[in-house]
Amino acid sequence: MRLLVLGARGMLGSDVKVAAEGLGHEVTGYGHAELDITDIEAMRRRFLRDKPDAIINCAAWTDVDGAEDDVDGALLVNGTAAGYAATAAAEAGARILYVSSDYVFDGLKKSPYVESDPVGPVSSYGSSKLAGEQATMLANRRSWVVRSSWLFGLNGGNFVDTMLRLGADHGEVLVVRDQIGSPTWTWHLAHGLVRLVDTDAFGIHHMAAGGTCSWYDFAVEIFKLSGMDVKTLSATTDMLARKATRPPYSVMVSENENAIQLPVWQDGLNGYLEQRKSAEEAGS
Numbered sequence: 001m002r003l004l005v006l007g008a009r010g011m012l013g014s015d016v017k018v019a020a021e022g023l024g025h026e027v028t029g030y031g032h033a034e035l036d037i038t039d040i041e042a043m044r045r046r047f048l049r050d051k052p053d054a055i056i057n058c059a060a061w062t063d064v065d066g067a068e069d070d071v072d073g074a075l076l077v078n079g080t081a082a083g084y085a086a087t088a089a090a091e092a093g094a095r096i097l098y099v100s101s102d103y104v105f106d107g108l109k110k111s112p113y114v115e116s117d118p119v120g121p122v123s124s125y126g127s128s129k130l131a132g133e134q135a136t137m138l139a140n141r142r143s144w145v146v147r148s149s150w151l152f153g154l155n156g157g158n159f160v161d162t163m164l165r166l167g168a169d170h171g172e173v174l175v176v177r178d179q180i181g182s183p184t185w186t187w188h189l190a191h192g193l194v195r196l197v198d199t200d201a202f203g204i205h206h207m208a209a210g211g212t213c214s215w216y217d218f219a220v221e222i223f224k225l226s227g228m229d230v231k232t233l234s235a236t237t238d239m240l241a242r243k244a245t246r247p248p249y250s251v252m253v254s255e256n257e258n259a260i261q262l263p264v265w266q267d268g269l270n271g272y273l274e275q276r277k278s279a280e281e282a283g284s
Contacts, residue, residue, distance in 0.1 A: 004052035004094070005029040006037055006085060007059030011156025012099065015190035016056055023194055028052070032059065038076055040084035047092035054095040054197040057085050057136070060129075062156075064103070065243040067125035078128035082252065083135030090140040097197055098136040101129045102149035102181060102208070107247020114255040115147075115204040125242040133204070142202055146193060149208045149250055150218075152268075153186030154275055159215070163222045167230035177216040177234035181250045184209040185268030187275070192260045206252040209265035212227075221266065225273055 003020050007013035008029025017029040030049055036042055037059045047055070059065060060078055067074035082098055089096040103126035104119045121127045133145045139253045143272075152158035166173050192207050213221070216234040237246065254260075 001051045001054060002050070003028070003194075003197065004025045004047070004050055004055045006035070006055065006057045007031065009033075009155070010058055010060070010263075011153040011158065011252035012151060012190065013056075013058035014155040015153055015186045016058055016193055018043055019187070019190040020194045022238055023135060023191075024163065025194070037081040037085055039105060040088060043085055043088040047088045047094060048243045051092065052089075052094045054097065055085065055089045056097045056099075056193055056197060057082060059085075061125070064123060064125040064246075067123065068243045070239060071124045073174065074124055074128040075131060078125075079131030079135055080222060082132035083139050086136040086139035086143060090142075092255050095142040095144075095202075096136060096140050097144040097146060097193060098132055099148045100133050100145050101126065101192070102147060102252055103247060103262065104130045104133065104147065105247055105250055107249045112240045112251040112253040113206070114253060119162055122247060124248075125244060126278050137203075144196055144202055145198065145204045146207050147204070147205075147252060148184050148189050149252060150181045150183040151186050151189065152183060152272060154272070154279060159183070159218065160222055160269070160272060163195065163219050164226060164228070167223055167228050169174065169282065171229075172231040172233065173219060174233045174235050174240070175216045175219045175238050176240055178236050179246055179250075180214050182208040182210070182212055183265040183268065184262065185272050188262045188268050192262055201256070201258070203256075205256060206254040207260055207262060208252050209262050209268050211264040212251045213265065218265075218269075221269060225269060231265055
């Protein structure tokens with residue numbers, strides 16, 4: 001299969017490209033500098049030239065708090081441009097997958113969210129991702145929307161790296177305990193996405209790591225597995241004022257038949273720490 005990856009230089013997109021190549025697909029990947037997703041004509045020309053069978057759209061505005069300061073900017077990238085990509089894909093005869101977020105939910109449900117649950121984003125970022133879902137499905141009938149959560153991976157800033165840096169620098173961290181989710185390693189998610197585009201199961205899919213934890217629990221496990229003696233303090237969301245509202249509970253499971261299941265988050269964390277160590281050793 002000929003796959004084209006948008007956002008291929010980012011944390012998820014770079015893993016998707018490697019995963020797809022490893023599974024024998026012919027893969028082309030573009031970062032923002034190579035293909036501006038807000039330019040529909042540029043995408044039309046590129047898609048018609050490359051003739052992909054499927055496109056995985058990992059390009060995204062990921063700064064949750066920054067989206068509150070630039071609502072239009074986040075909506076352009078996550079929403080409008082997603083529609084452009086889906087339109088250009090349809091015109092080129094290609095299917096398209098849009099990567100979305102648990103932040104499309106308000107987080108008030110007390111049990112895991114499934115695909116048919118009502119959405120209700122509580123931040124500009126969440127609203128922009130929901131707009132991207134809707135634009136993608138409206139523009140291309142052969143499309144998938146995959147919601148995932150709390151991503152961490154090798155090629156981008158993430159919570160694990162932040163904790164390791166703060167722990168090493170200060171020996172103490174303060175982390176929220178009242179936000180619950182499922183930390184997902186991009187390497188696991190990447191393989192799930194590539195498996196999905198090999199099917200005709202179009203529509204919305206939840207694809208996050210198994211298991212749940214708070215950001216505090218996640219931090220404790222990070223230091224435990226890293227062998228670091230770091231004093232880990234907990235706080236409530238209100239105590240750590242952030243510009244954007246976060247859903248307090250955003251655990252997701254799939255109600256779809258033959259849903260792709262990812263490993264539990266602890267396995268992902270173990271894998272990432274090993275991957276990170278190997279990358280550091282290779283670069284030293």
